[in-house]
Amino acid sequence: xxxxxxxxxxxxxxxxxxxxxxxxxxxxxxxxxxxxxxxxxxxxxxxxxxxxxxxxxxxxxxxxxxxxxxxxxxxxxxxxxxxxxxxxxxxxxxxxxxxxxxxxxxxxxxxxxxxxxxxxxxxxxxxxxxxxxxxxxxxxxxxxxxxxxxxxxxxxxxxxxxxxxxxxxxxxxxxxxxxxxxxxxxxxxxxxxxxxxxxxxxxxxxxxxxxxxxxxxxxxxxxxxxxxxxxxxxxxxxxxxxxxxxxxxxxxxxxxxxxxxxxxxxxxxxxxxxxxxxxxxxxxxxxxxxxxxxxxxxxxxxxxxxxxxxxxxxxxxxxxxxxxxxxxxxxxxxxxxxxxxxxxxxxxxxxxxxxxxxxxxxxxxxxxxxxxxxxxxxxxxxxxxxxxxxxxxxxxxxxxxxxxxxxxxxxxxxxxxxxxxxxxxxxxxxxxxxxxxxxxxxxxxxxxxxxxxxxxxxxxxxxxxxxxxxxxxxxxxxxxxxxxxxxxxxxxxxxxxxxxxxxxxxxxxxxxxxxxxxxxx
Numbered sequence: 001x002x003x004x005x006x007x008x009x010x011x012x013x014x015x016x017x018x019x020x021x022x023x024x025x026x027x028x029x030x031x032x033x034x035x036x037x038x039x040x041x042x043x044x045x046x047x048x049x050x051x052x053x054x055x056x057x058x059x060x061x062x063x064x065x066x067x068x069x070x071x072x073x074x075x076x077x078x079x080x081x082x083x084x085x086x087x088x089x090x091x092x093x094x095x096x097x098x099x100x101x102x103x104x105x106x107x108x109x110x111x112x113x114x115x116x117x118x119x120x121x122x123x124x125x126x127x128x129x130x131x132x133x134x135x136x137x138x139x140x141x142x143x144x145x146x147x148x149x150x151x152x153x154x155x156x157x158x159x160x161x162x163x164x165x166x167x168x169x170x171x172x173x174x175x176x177x178x179x180x181x182x183x184x185x186x187x188x189x190x191x192x193x194x195x196x197x198x199x200x201x202x203x204x205x206x207x208x209x210x211x212x213x214x215x216x217x218x219x220x221x222x223x224x225x226x227x228x229x230x231x232x233x234x235x236x237x238x239x240x241x242x243x244x245x246x247x248x249x250x251x252x253x254x255x256x257x258x259x260x261x262x263x264x265x266x267x268x269x270x271x272x273x274x275x276x277x278x279x280x281x282x283x284x285x286x287x288x289x290x291x292x293x294x295x296x297x298x299x300x301x302x303x304x305x306x307x308x309x310x311x312x313x314x315x316x317x318x319x320x321x322x323x324x325x326x327x328x329x330x331x332x333x334x335x336x337x338x339x340x341x342x343x344x345x346x347x348x349x350x351x352x353x354x355x356x357x358x359x360x361x362x363x364x365x366x367x368x369x370x371x372x373x374x375x376x377x378x379x380x381x382x383x384x385x386x387x388x389x390x391x392x393x394x395x396x397x398x399x400x401x402x403x404x405x406x407x408x409x410x411x412x413x414x415x416x417x418x419x420x421x422x423x424x425x426x427x428x429x430x431x432x433x434x435x436x437x438x439x440x441x442x443x444x445x446x447x448x449x450x451x452x453x454x455x456x457x458x459x460x461x462x463x464x465x466x467x468x469x470x471x472x473x474x475x476x477x478x479x480x481x482x483x484x485x486x487x488x489x490x491x492x493x494x495x496x497x498x499x500x501x502x503x504x505x506x507x508x509x510x511x512x513x514x515x516x517x518x519x520x521x
Contacts, residue, residue, distance in 0.1 A: 002030040004051060004068075004175065008060035011043075011050060013451070020046055023060070024228050026221070030066050030175045033197070034204045035213040035235060038223030039324075039439060039483045040455030044206045047223070048177045051204070066175040066202075069168045072161075075152075082155065082163070083148040086134055089167035091125040125172055137166040140199055142192040158189040158376050165193070169200060176203040180454070182212060183480045184409070186375040186506055208482050209507070210235050225324065326485050327437040329493035333500065334471045338399055339366035341472050341500065342387055347395040349382065356382055362519065364472065369494065370502045371511045374521035380504040381409065383521070384474050387502060405470035409477050411461035415450045418460070430467035438463060438486065455481040462490075475503040479510060 006026040012019040020043040028034065038044050049055045052068045077088045087093040096118050103115045126133065135145055141162045147155065155163070161181065168176045178197075182190045190212065197205070197216040204221070207213055213220075213235035220231050220238040231238050342364040349357045356379030364370065364387070372380045385391040388406050389398075413421055422428045435441075438459045440452075449457060458481050465473065479487055487510060494501065494514045505511050511518075 002064075002066050002175075004028040004030060004062065004064040004066070006051070006060070006062050009050065009057045009062065010059040011046065011055065011057050014058075018447075021050075021057075021228070026228060026230060028204075028221075028230070030202050032219045033201050033217045034219045034221055034230075035217035036204050036206045036221045036223070037213070037235070037238075037483075039485055040459060040481070041440065041453055042223040044223060045179055045453060047221075047228075048179055048204065048206065052177055064175070067171065067173050068177055069171055069174045070177045071165060071168055071179060071181055073164065075164070080151050080153070081148075082150050082152045083131070083134065085152040086148075086163055086167050087130060089164065090130060090170045091127075091172065093122065093125060093127045093130055096122045096127065130170070133170055134166070137170065137196075141166060141196045156377060158185050161185065162189070162192060162196075165196070174202070176200075178203055178205045178207075180206055180208070180481055182207065182209055184376070184477065184506075187508065188375060190506065208479060208484060208487070210484060324485065326489050327439075329434070329437050329466075329489050331466060331473075331493050331497040331499045333473065333497070334403065334469065336366065336399060336402070336471055340364075341366060341399050341402055343397045344386070345395050345397065347386070347393060349379070349386065349393070351379070351382060364500070364502060366471075366500050367498060368500055368502075368517055369498070369515050370517045370519060371515035372502065372504045372519050372521060373511060378521040380521055381476055384476055384502065384504060387472075388474055399471075402472065403468075403470045404472045404474065405465040405468040406474040407458075407462045407465040407476065407478060409480065411449075411457045412464065413449050413460060414457075415448055417446070417448055427467055431463055434463040434466050435460065438489070453481075455483065455486075458482060459486065471500065473499050473501045475501065475505075477504055477506065479505060479507050 004026075005028075006024055009021055009024040010019075011021045036044050036047065046055065048070060050057060051062055051064070052070045053062070054070070075085065075089065077085055079085050079088055079094055084094045087097075088095060100115055100118055100122070103111045122128070134148070138145055138148070143159065143162060147159060147163075152160070161184075165176075165178070165181060168174060182193050185193065190209065194212050194215050197203070197212075200216075205213070205217060215234075217234050218232065220233060220235060222229050222231065222238065222242075231241065233241075340363060342362075344360060344362040347357050347360040347362075348355070349360075360383075372383055374380055382391065384406070386393055386396055388404050389396070419428075422431060440456055440459045440463070449460065452460065458478070462475070462478060465475070478490065487507070491510060491513055501514075503511075503515075
């Protein structure tokens, strides 16, 4: 069984003086199916890139005897046909086929040695059985074989995602690193990826989807506050163990903190006694050896006692090293006299010659928490844009002076320094307060937004929306890239403050919990 070993690894973002990992040691069997979890900004994507060799550790090293393959990745090929694109992404198989065909057609004896070399490579990569293997993987991913004959660019985003994942698992000697593969996929797409991965082995999966992790992984790598751990089992078994640990820590937290204060106070006292003993030793030095010996003995005892206290103190502090805390999130919203905020009357709308809505009528009233639910491509994001006014329509009517705030699938702020993007002082205070509650550190003056993780960028975008004065809040897939702590935090805040809200989300449990109206598109 092959191994990936991480030895004494330390890594930091040196340009921002931000440490990420310190002296990490992990040993991973490449037959395992691992879920990689941790709060946003803890370094999940960074760890995958270190394993993949895209980043170099400051200290230590990663040793592996398998090829690691990273998702998502960009496609750069001249081929158009879907089958050819997949072949090319497995191992330049289509290019090899074309070169061999060219050599045969030219009948150039000088290139026969080149032909044999390419043929050997093609055979090693299982090129002769690749089409059968692709069709088998299509069946596992619940994809129609007819898609193989289509232009790759005409496929939906979900279809492309599934095919790119298939290409990785068909690569030779591949250990696959999957970074949030189900983001933006609808319910059916997530289920297809779940079924596919449940029949595979040899991968690490970053995901916020608890159901996906429960059904496809057999080990969990957890990036904690102070260390990284590997545990056998799925997400639920890891969560049960974590909850038991945190319940114990919660029950003993006050006692530990009280003991720590007592130990710190005793440490100060012992140090003071040692100093007194030292003074006594100097003061009574001329009166004989007995006083000098007594004082020296007292000082040694005091120092030994202080060392024991310090050792006990560090042990007790260590018991709380991974205790996670989540702050309560506030959602403040205006209240208008007329509770009818937005009225949509017989709206029909086409996009790229596709009819999305036909005679759609909808009214958004104060207190509504409307879930726009449906598969990819049915127009959920488009409807949000119509409601916000980003796409104008005479069929969408607004109450006078209504203020609408929105968080987006792709964050509004993509680059630059946060401090320079905000002019209004009151807004800045609200924004920074919300970022702190969301466990996002945006106070570094010289760290631009483009250097934050995907989850951190999404939290920054949500903080921007929540800090904006509004009568209506719109959210487009707010849980994408987000850790489970954020889901619980946002869910709790929405249920407590009951904002007027229209949202798109593929997480069924979240949608059912927070919504009081559902629009199935």
